[in-house]
Amino acid sequence: MSEPDTREPGDLLWDYLKGFHAVHHMAIGTELGLFEAIHKAGEGGCAPLDLAAKLDLHPPYVDVWCRTGYHYGLLEEGDSGCFRLGTMVDKLLVDAGDPRNLAPYIISTARYGSDDLRSYTEHFKTGGTHRFQEHGEDFSRHVGATTSGFHTVVAKRMLGGIPGLKDKLEAGASVLDVGCGIGGLMIKIAQAWPNSRCHGVDIDPHGVEAAQGIIADSDVADRVTVATVDESGIGREGEFDLAVMFEVLHEIDDGIRPDVVKDVARSLKPGGMLFILDETYPSDLEGLRDPGYNFAVQTQFNELIWGNVVPTIEMQTALFEGAGLTEIIREPIGGIFTMLVAQKE
Ligand SMILES: C[S@@+](CC[C@H](N)C(=O)[O-])C[C@H]1O[C@@H](n2cnc3c(N)ncnc32)[C@H](O)[C@@H]1O
Numbered sequence: 001m002s003e004p005d006t007r008e009p010g011d012l013l014w015d016y017l018k019g020f021h022a023v024h025h026m027a028i029g030t031e032l033g034l035f036e037a038i039h040k041a042g043e044g045g046c047a048p049l050d051l052a053a054k055l056d057l058h059p060p061y062v063d064v065w066c067r068t069g070y071h072y073g074l075l076e077e078g079d080s081g082c083f084r085l086g087t088m089v090d091k092l093l094v095d096a097g098d099p100r101n102l103a104p105y106i107i108s109t110a111r112y113g114s115d116d117l118r119s120y121t122e123h124f125k126t127g128g129t130h131r132f133q134e135h136g137e138d139f140s141r142h143v144g145a146t147t148s149g150f151h152t153v154v155a156k157r158m159l160g161g162i163p164g165l166k167d168k169l170e171a172g173a174s175v176l177d178v179g180c181g182i183g184g185l186m187i188k189i190a191q192a193w194p195n196s197r198c199h200g201v202d203i204d205p206h207g208v209e210a211a212q213g214i215i216a217d218s219d220v221a222d223r224v225t226v227a228t229v230d231e232s233g234i235g236r237e238g239e240f241d242l243a244v245m246f247e248v249l250h251e252i253d254d255g256i257r258p259d260v261v262k263d264v265a266r267s268l269k270p271g272g273m274l275f276i277l278d279e280t281y282p283s284d285l286e287g288l289r290d291p292g293y294n295f296a297v298q299t300q301f302n303e304l305i306w307g308n309v310v311p312t313i314e315m316q317t318a319l320f321e322g323a324g325l326t327e328i329i330r331e332p333i334g335g336i337f338t339m340l341v342a343q344k345e
Contacts, residue, residue, distance in 0.1 A: 022072050025065065027110035029074075030093060030103045032057065034065065038075070039085055039094045045078020099153050104145035112139055113302055120305065129307045132251060137206040144182035144210070147247055154246060154277060155188035162329065162341055165242065165273060169193040173241040176201070176234070178264055179248030183211030183226055189244075190220035200226040201234055231256055233263035241272050249278040249316070250299065254309040258322050265323035268344045274325060276340040277333065281310040295336045316340060 005012055029035045037054055038046050048066045052059040066083045069075035074093075078084035091098045093106075112135060119130065132143075160166045165173075172195030177186045180200025190198050202208050208228045215224045231253070243264050252260050264274060279296035282288050288297060300310040311319070313330075316338075320327050325342035333339050 018072075022074075023106055024110050025068055025072060026074065026093060026103075026106045029065065029069065030107055034062070035074075035085065035089065035093045038083060039090050041078075041082075041084070043078070043084060045076075045082035045084030047081045048083070097149075099149040101149050104142060104148070108139075108142045108146055109302075112142065116302070116305060123305045128305070130305050132303075132306045132308075133204040133206070135206075137210055140204055140207040141182055141210055144184050144207070147181070148184045150246070150277075151185045151188040152192075154185060154244075156192040158277070158333075158339065159189070159242070159244075159275065160192075162273065162275070168241050169196050172196055174239060175199070176236075176240040176243040176264070176267055178234070178243055178245045178260075179203075179251060180211060180226060181207045183215050183224065185244065185246050186211075186224045186226070187215065187218050187220055190223045197223045198225070199240075200224070201229040202226075203229060203231060231260075233260060234267050235263070236267040238267070238269050240267050241269055242275060243268060243272070244275045246277045249276050249319075250281075250303075250308050250310040251306070253307060254311075257311075258319055261319045261325075262323045265325050265344055270344060272344050273328075274340075274342045274344075276316075276342075277337045278340070279310050279336075280316065280338040281312045283312045283314060292332060292335055 007015065026035075033055055034051060037051055046054075048063040049059050051057075051066070052062040055062075066075060070077070070083060074086050074089055075083040076086050085094070088100075091100055093101065093103045095101055096103070116130065123129070132139075159169060169175075169189075170193060173193065175186070175189055175196055175198045177183075177189075177198055177200040180186055180202050181204070183200055186198035186200050190196060200208075200211060202211075205228050208226055211226045215221050215226060218224070245264075249257070261274075268274065279299050280293075281296050281300055282290065282293045287293050296310050300308070303310075317327065320342045323342075325344055327340065327342050329339060329341035331339045
């Protein structure tokens, strides 16, 4: 049996409170450009007064924000009276192209996560929902920013590493992105594999509308298309070499999930593959305290009122079996996701 956290109960709760404030500290610093300005100032760092002047902010507040950041280990002492970024903070909070960048996730947690969580006490009484698609276009764009760090890794390294798939993508594959959101992954796939084409579908009209604009402005607009679908599905048969679902399986209403996976399987050519990168929920109490499931447990709680049910390994397996797909790869990724690849006979 997994042991509970060994910190004193009082310390544990104080640490959780500190985490809450640290998330908001990081979101504020990102949204106001404070981390970026300190990064630009280089190794010697920047004095709070200069930082406030540069960004046109209230100097005493910026001063306390800097001291608090130092307390959290996000900032370090620079030249006299200055603060510089802590180790890795440039990669984790400033560099938008780095797959480890957590800034979009931190901002959406502080902004949308807080709004959702505040409504839980009411929703717990009624079982009511506030679904992903009801949050609006700004939210859909934020989710796209949150996932974008991973898109390059998925498009090139992960898909290219699946035996038998690289040759198909190089030669020119037909790719379906189920739950494509604002289309970031399709653009990266089309850029990584110049002979391949992508078609994205989503039930979120806000995401699809944003995707249409983003694709039109990209250099792959001639090979990427997108459409809104309703929950009755995609309705295509034997058309795609590959279907991808990134952060989507757990978002599909569990009442219709078996039908959606069957519909996706139908849309694949014989030998076609379904690639999934998603959270797997622990199947037992022991798993709930296994650090490998941290993100899945957190996601299930954060997305409870979106109506999401994060599937366990048993649920994922049953979905593939029910759709006539054979699981060929299952691999934990970065202590966050499970990579699943299933193939049609
Ligand atoms: C977390 S977002 C991920 C979006 C995108 N894959 C990305 O990488 O940014 C999950 C998406 O799945 C979509 N979705 C949920 N149920 C769906 C369904 N039945 N069919 C198609 N898309 C669905 C949501 O609308 C949302 O856009």
